[in-house]
Amino acid sequence: MSIVGILSPGQMGAGLNAVSPETMAAIATDLTGCRVVDGAISGPPPATIAGTYLYLAGPDAATVAGLPWGDLVMPMLVGDGIGSASAVKMCTGSVYKGLTALITQAMRVAGAHGVLHAVLDDLERNDLARTASVARSAPKAHRFVAEMREVAATQAAAGLTPDLFAAIAEVYADIAGTRLAAGTPETATDLAPAEIVSRLGVRF
Structure with a gap:
């Protein structure tokens, strides 16, 4: 922040x-x-x-x-x-939160197709199966919406398309309305991947 x-x-x-x-x-x-x-x-x-x-x-x-x-x-x-320190945050936050959003969406789609374990095994080989990060981020997703919109504005000011992070803001807005977003980051850490996906599919 x-x-x-x-x-x-x-x-x-x-x-x-x-x-x-x-x-x-x-x-x-x-x-x-x-x-x-x-x-x-x-x-x-x-x-x-x-x-x-x-x-x-x-x-x-x-x-x-x-x-x-x-x-x-x-x-x-x-x-x-x-503005220099804020630029650091916009760049690092775009990677950390952007990657978590991508993994979250991949897990949701994998769960819908019944291939969650195969997908996570493949991501694990590249040190990307960060299911704990997905679970910890969900209770904070409502805060990430505005941040990703600020990242989109930063990208636009640098002459790049803002569309990628505008879309990621929408991903976090969607996550914020799911049951995984309830509670605290600490209570979500120990959830199994299948339970994470299940809670992502249940809305308040």
Whole structure:
């Protein structure tokens, strides 16, 4: 998720949303007079597991990077330009969430044709049978819809077609309405592949 950090005398505020560089630039324009830091989080929630990267950009990025983040968060400076950290998030999120959406759809179709195990065995040979990721992502699918639309806008701004990620946004909107989306990412982790597919086929 991207961070919009607003530094003003004596205080700091932050909003966590994954946005395109263009959206980030518009936010910074709206906040004229404030010291704005563009940022993006990649990795697990910084609770108990190390490996959360905090990408920061903007003239005041080093100030935020110098805060006492502890051992679980690793601040990374990616430039002085507002939008650079958001660009990192749009690119990495497009791969992580795009791949999960593709695997989810492949599992659904494989289940409909009765070839789920054969498909997963084939994906496993290429380290792509990430059924746990499919299950963990479903409860968060409603959040990914807006993010994928921001990725689509980022692609369009780079002169590429936005259609791929607009479609992936629709995939996540569909997943968000299934029984697999109920509960929490933690409760979905241990589901068997057949149960994952079954829950993807049952709507609220």
